[in-house]
Amino acid sequence: MKEITYAQAICEALDEEMERDENIVLLGEDISFIGGNFKTSVGLLEKYGDMRVKDTPISEAGFVGMGVGMALTGLRPVIELMFSDFLLVAADQVINQAAKIRYMSGGQVNVPMVIRAPIGAGRSSAAQHSQSMQAMVSQFPGLIVVVPSTAQEAKGLLKTAIRDNNPVLFFEHKMEYNKKFLVDDVVEPIPFGKANVVREGKDITIVATSSLVMKSQEAAEKLEKEGISVEVIDLRTIVPLDIDTVVESVKKTGKLIVADEAHERCGVGAEIGFQIMEKAFYYLDAPVGRVNTPNVPLPFSPALEFPIIPSVDRIYKKVVEMVK
Amino acid sequence: MAELIIMPKLGFNMNEGKLVKWYKSEGDAVKKGEPLFSVETDKTNIDIEATCDGYVRKLFIDEGDKLAVTLPIAIVAGKEENIDALIADAYAQLGKEAPAEEPAAVAKESTAEKAAVVTVATAEKGPGRHIATPRARRVAEEMGIDLASADIVGTGFEGGICEKDVLQYAASAPKVRATPLAKKMAESAGVDISSVAGTGVAGKVMKKDVEGALASPEAAAGTTVGELTQDGKEILEKVPYAGVRRIIGERLSSSMFSAPHVFFTQKVNLEKLLELRKQVNESQDKKTSVTDYIAKAVILTLQKYPDINASLVGDTIEKYKSVNLGIAVAAPSGLIVPVIKNSQNMSVVEISEAASDLIEKAREGKLTPDEYSGGTFTISNLGMFGIYQFTAIINPPESGILAVSAAKDEPVVVTNEKGEKEIAIKPMMNITLSVDHRVIDGLLAAQAVAEIKALLEQPVRLFL
Numbered sequence: 001m002k003e004i005t006y007a008q009a010i011c012e013a014l015d016e017e018m019e020r021d022e023n024i025v026l027l028g029e030d031i032s033f034i035g036g037n038f039k040t041s042v043g044l045l046e047k048y049g050d051m052r053v054k055d056t057p058i059s060e061a062g063f064v065g066m067g068v069g070m071a072l073t074g075l076r077p078v079i080e081l082m083f084s085d086f087l088l089v090a091a092d093q094v095i096n097q098a099a100k101i102r103y104m105s106g107g108q109v110n111v112p113m114v115i116r117a118p119i120g121a122g123r124s125s126a127a128q129h130s131q132s133m134q135a136m137v138s139q140f141p142g143l144i145v146v147v148p149s150t151a152q153e154a155k156g157l158l159k160t161a162i163r164d165n166n167p168v169l170f171f172e173h174k175m176e177y178n179k180k181f182l183v184d185d186v187v188e189p190i191p192f193g194k195a196n197v198v199r200e201g202k203d204i205t206i207v208a209t210s211s212l213v214m215k216s217q218e219a220a221e222k223l224e225k226e227g228i229s230v231e232v233i234d235l236r237t238i239v240p241l242d243i244d245t246v247v248e249s250v251k252k253t254g255k256l257i258v259a260d261e262a263h264e265r266c267g268v269g270a271e272i273g274f275q276i277m278e279k280a281f282y283y284l285d286a287p288v289g290r291v292n293t294p295n296v297p298l299p300f301s302p303a304l305e306f307p308i309i310p311s312v313d314r315i316y317k318k319v320v321e322m323v324k
Numbered sequence: 325m326a327e328l329i330i331m332p333k334l335g336f337n338m339n340e341g342k343l344v345k346w347y348k349s350e351g352d353a354v355k356k357g358e359p360l361f362s363v364e365t366d367k368t369n370i371d372i373e374a375t376c377d378g379y380v381r382k383l384f385i386d387e388g389d390k391l392a393v394t395l396p397i398a399i400v401a402g403k404e405e406n407i408d409a410l411i412a413d414a415y416a417q418l419g420k421e422a423p424a425e426e427p428a429a430v431a432k433e434s435t436a437e438k439a440a441v442v443t444v445a446t447a448e449k450g451p452g453r454h455i456a457t458p459r460a461r462r463v464a465e466e467m468g469i470d471l472a473s474a475d476i477v478g479t480g481f482e483g484g485i486c487e488k489d490v491l492q493y494a495a496s497a498p499k500v501r502a503t504p505l506a507k508k509m510a511e512s513a514g515v516d517i518s519s520v521a522g523t524g525v526a527g528k529v530m531k532k533d534v535e536g537a538l539a540s541p542e543a544a545a546g547t548t549v550g551e552l553t554q555d556g557k558e559i560l561e562k563v564p565y566a567g568v569r570r571i572i573g574e575r576l577s578s579s580m581f582s583a584p585h586v587f588f589t590q591k592v593n594l595e596k597l598l599e600l601r602k603q604v605n606e607s608q609d610k611k612t613s614v615t616d617y618i619a620k621a622v623i624l625t626l627q628k629y630p631d632i633n634a635s636l637v638g639d640t641i642e643k644y645k646s647v648n649l650g651i652a653v654a655a656p657s658g659l660i661v662p663v664i665k666n667s668q669n670m671s672v673v674e675i676s677e678a679a680s681d682l683i684e685k686a687r688e689g690k691l692t693p694d695e696y697s698g699g700t701f702t703i704s705n706l707g708m709f710g711i712y713q714f715t716a717i718i719n720p721p722e723s724g725i726l727a728v729s730a731a732k733d734e735p736v737v738v739t740n741e742k743g744e745k746e747i748a749i750k751p752m753m754n755i756t757l758s759v760d761h762r763v764i765d766g767l768l769a770a771q772a773v774a775e776i777k778a779l780l781e782q783p784v785r786l787f788l
Contacts, residue, residue: 254459254487285459285487286480 001184007177009151010040010116013158013187014078018048021076024162026053027063028080028116037082038118038177064090064115068098071113071167078162083125084117084133084171098167099142110165114158118174119147120211120261121309125174127297130305134171134209135262138238138271144168144192145238147260149213151181156190157236163189173211173261193240197249201231203323205249207272208259209235212291212310216259219315228323238268246272247279254285255322261310264292289318326401326410327376333393334365335693342390342567343397344369348380354400361397367568367660368691379403384414455484464490502529509534568658579720583636583760587715588769590777594731594751597783608673615651615705616676618728618755620786621779623647623667623675626701629772633700635721636763650699650719651679653686661719662686663699672786703728713754723763726776729754753780 004012018024026041032055035042045053056063060081067077081087087094098111121130138145144166148154154172161168198213199220206216213234220230231249235242250256256276258269269290276288291310299305331341342364348354359371360380382399385391396414401407454471456464457480464471469490476493480486502510502517506529510517513534520537522529551559565573597617605611626633626647634643647668650661662682667675685691704716705728716727731753738748757773779785 254457282458282462285457 001182003180004151004183005178005180006151006154006172007036007039009155009181009183009187010158010172011042011044013155013162014041014044015047017078017159017162018044018052021162022052023074024052024076024078025070026078026080027056027067028054029056029058029082031055031080036080038172038174040080040116040172040177060086060089061093064093065097067113067115068093068101068111071098071111072101072109076112076114076162078114078116081115081117083129083131083174084119085128085131087115087117087133087137087169094137094143094167094169095140099140102166103142111167112165114161114164114168114170116158116170116172118177119171120173120175121293121298121305122175124300124302124305125298126300130298132171132210132260132262132293134169134238135260135267137169138268142167143239146170146192147209147235147238148172149198149208149210149234149236151176151179152183152187153190153196153234153236155183155187157192159187160189160192164192171210176211190236192237193242195236195242195245196234197231197245198234199230199232201229202253203229204255204257204319205231205233205246205253206257206259206315206319207233207235207246207249209238209268210261212259212261212315215310215312216315218312219319222312222316223319228319230319235268241271241275243272243275243279246276250276250280251283254283255289256284257289257291257315257318257322259291259310259315261293263295264290265295267292286322289322291315291318326381326399326405326407327378328396328410328414329360329375329398329400331391331393331395331397332363332372334363334370335697338365338393338693340390340392341365343385343387345387346383347371350380350383352380354378354380360400364567365693367571367696368689368693370692374400376400381405381407382411382414384418454478455482456490457481457484457486459487460485460490463487467494469494503531505531506534510537513538568660572659575720576717579718583718583720583723583762585715585718585758586761586766586769587756587758588766588773589713589754589756590773592753592755592777592780593736594753594780597780598731598751600783604672610673610676612672612676613679614707614731615703615728616672616679617783617786618705618726618776618780619649619651619664619667619675619679619703620670620672621776622701622703622726623649623670624779624786625772625775627668628775629768631768632724632759632764632772634723634763635700636723636760637721641763644700646700648698648700649675650696650702650722651683652702652704652716652719653683655686655689657689660686660691660696661699661702662691662696665698701725707731707753713756715756716758718758718760723760724769724772725758726773727756727758729756 014026026044030037031041032045032050032053041053064079067079070077094115098113101109101111119132119134134145134147137143144164146157146161146168148157158170161170199217201220208216213232216232220232223230231253233245233249258272260268262268269292273288276284291314293310294308296308344362344364346361347359354360354374356374356377358374360374362369362371378400379402380398381401385397391397396417399407399410399414455478456471461471467490471485474493476485476489478485479489502522507517509531510520515534515537517529520529520533522533524530553559601612601614601617630643633647634641646666648663648665649667650663652659652661662685664675664678664682670678682695685695699719699722701722702719702725704725706714707728707730710730713729714727716725718725731751733749734752735747736750736752737745740746755773755776757769759769
């Protein structure tokens, strides 16, 4: 067990996988000399050389398209988008090409490509650099969508993403990069589609993604002191979705909150809430609640930005509203 | 000719009226001058007559409902006349949506706020349907609880019944232990099994217990305990704190809490007054009561000390030339105070005539608001009940009230003709003046009560 930052955990996952498989190459803006905008590829240029760690121009459509071609020809590209917002620049390559090729070729070729992209608000990055794209991309069949919580989870899930033969969108939370976490000395790949019950409880279930897993745990600890027992589930992957774990939990608690930082409308909460309605209707003791970013662009001003970011306090209040 | 009937404003201070009775139902023909409905104002019931001929087409409130004055309560119109616009207007005034169908008037059944939410919501969804979460329904079904008949108060989403409510209900509902045969027998005989005392193991109700209960229904009834309070007191009767009871309660508590009361008691020797009264009653037809003399004494005192015949109105102390004397009467519906208006120049006999007329009306509940409002001072006489002494709460907005107790023979020290003190037996009566200390100081009150005593002890002064 050691204490490292979330960014270091990402870096370690990339390093350990690149060492294991020489077909793995990294593409992205500022990833080689600088070591990544968020310091997630520090030292990799020196270790693996500029043929495997490639800086790209500011041309997301171009280098994501290049990654698709590399993947089709046998390499395993791991592409860094500096902000998940830039997925929209590369949307055709991601959604129309990478996600469709295996299907349209009748399974003749795979696209074993990982796109790493930071999500989340809280850095005054304003409306075009603060979005959380995980809900939107989950719409499109053919993509795996990963939303890791802690550094340990990020490391294990990134390994799985790199080893998967499908295009994977791997969303790192930019507010976690510099935080320190306890991480096992050896982290094994964590299987996709298996949600993790990180805290057991009996009064209400919170299923959360990314940073909101930690915020939900913090809220749960506060609520425990007030006699409210909260079960927290780390969803890990939105696609594939482990609805069974959520259903089992809701059967026990009767109440569910879905916490995800993407905008509320048509989000992860809408999907999970609906599936729970179908699969656990007679176990629901209250309407499913959601904690999300409201349906407005993210402001630049911290005074405006912070109140709309899903917080420990908002999770706490939502639980109190539903349980008391 | 369609006419909107409104809740009438029958007194200056009347803000809302309670509809006591509809003399007509929807569809009935009505003639001008016929009684249409009866209203409880702040102290009495008044019949209101129809003001035009027609048919009662629509009633907006039920008997027992309270409504602010001037709001619509009914429509009288021609038999076929289109009153849609009038109905819409009335609902708008009432602040309600015109219902597509008649809503079940169920909102008044429950008092608990949450229960009311459930009831209202239930009314929206049609009769017999309870709001309950899917989980609560499943749990109730598993536990054999019928949500439709069980009296469960919902605390969940929008006041619906949630799992916790069902579990609490199940935990609080008394469990009757009975054999299946006993249950079946009790059910088919229509006997409440919870009222049958069990003689089996741990009080289990057996077949023979049910048979015993059936054989002697009185015995079974005897074992039935009435409704209990939470701490185990058996309840005889529950009466709503409403109507006249509530008005009395609210007015008197507001008086007691806002006006600092001070009390001044005097002992009055009634010997001469009783003698005088005897002579008066023998010399003319109208039988006067002791109260009439006390009333006259009070009136004279108030004229001498007009500072007591006053009201605190906002930032002003109004002192009155008029003496409107209220006399507290125990009416069947509760305490009421009819007022003898402009009594300042009345003789004892005139006071007696006015008072007995008002008291009779009060006892029959027929006082008009004008006859029980506008007082400037009140007398409350409980002498006929043998009370030795009591204090009274000021009837707002007045500033004083005189509590009159019973006259009783007592040994008192008197001075005889020789100037010696001796003990004699005299009819003595306590009077206690309560005054609002915001307006009246103690010295003034003491002078006033002494004056009343002096007048009653030299009653000839009442006729000067």
